[in-house]
Amino acid sequence: MEEELKIKSKEFQKWRKELSNCKELFAAAFDELHNILLEISKNNDRPVKRHYDYPRLKIQANGFPQFYPQSWIDENAPINYMSLIRSESFLADAFGIRRSDLEFPLANRFADFLRGHNIGKKLGLKPDPVDGNYYNRPVEKLIESAVERYIQIYGLKKEINCKNRTTIISPLIRSLIQEEYFVSLIVPITLTNFDANHFQLTPSSYVFRMPKNLQLSRGILNSVGSGTEKCVVSAATHAFLSNGWSVYGDQFSDITKSLAQHSDSIIHEIDRFLEL
Structure with missing residues (x-):
């Protein structure tokens, strides 16, 4: 019984360390993408895209809602901040194709960690069946969704509020570990x-x-x-x-x-x- 408790204790300590490393690496990858977006926004010479699929809500005379789509040029639509790191390819937004002149070493490190630990198994980070290479798109989407939500709520500012960042990424981390x-x-x-x-x-x-x-x-x-x-x-x-x-x-x-x-x-x- 005592030996079994020791084994469970070691497993728990291992899990806690893995979770702690996951939080640290996620936060680092989050800050990396946020800071890249901040830098690009200061010197951007391309038109900033909007979330063209963001709906408009109109209440009709009968009291029922009606939805209308936004357009690419609608200034009232939320800014699509991730478009700043996309290539100019026509399919860049649909497939998350990033600019070739940008590097994301901390995001790659986070992806490598998730690929090598149980905490990342829900993402299904398996090698491509055609060329055998690993692709980090599921991890990129995870980071991008967190940073996009943070910016839409708190704005794109120089200083990152750690408490607000934790509020955003904690539910995403829980989604990785809960059954x-x-x-x-x-x-x-x-x-x-x-x-x-x-x-x-x-x-x-x-x-x-x-x-x-x-x-x-x-x-x-x-x-x-x-x-x-x-x-x-x-x-x-x-x-x-x-x-x-x-x-x-x-x-x-x-x-x-x-x-x-x-x-x-x-x-x-x-x-x-x-x-x-």
Whole structure:
């Protein structure tokens, strides 16, 4: 029993060290990309791109929302800061192709660490089946998403606020190590007006008025396969929410596939709500 406890203690200490190294390397790669963006923005001679796919929300006379896409030249759309490090290739944004004159040694070091430790297995950093080379795009996307969110919230400034940076990267690190991912089932209710902002149905489910941020997140969803027009799908002020759901997966790709699959349990839950 004592020997077993010693083994578990050693494993725990090893895991803590691995987690600590992961946090340090992630923060270093984060700062590297942030500082590169800051430097480029000072001397940039190319037009700064906007998030053309960022939706615009308009409330119609009947009270229902309607979404419209932004355009490349819309000055009200958020700046696409990652476009500063993209090549001028037509497919650069779609495939994350970076400028050849930029180097990211700290990001590469972080990718090497994740590739060689269990904490990075969910990213699926395997060699390419064609040429056998390793590609760091999953790690680059992880770093870019963190830096983009940080800048959109706090701005692109010279000094990086360590507390704010930790607020951004901590959930991403947790996503690498947790085994179970808790999710909420949210079903927008179209073409129906409700007077209440919140109506409890059961201890784990309720109808609620969707806030603007949630509405905007719906704005980029494709209505293909829904069986109706996008304008009808958009016309929802409230949604049915059910808690207590979770998904598992050894890799992020497994989790994505799981969320996209048909589920009889979810259909039953929705049908049960509609019968109330």
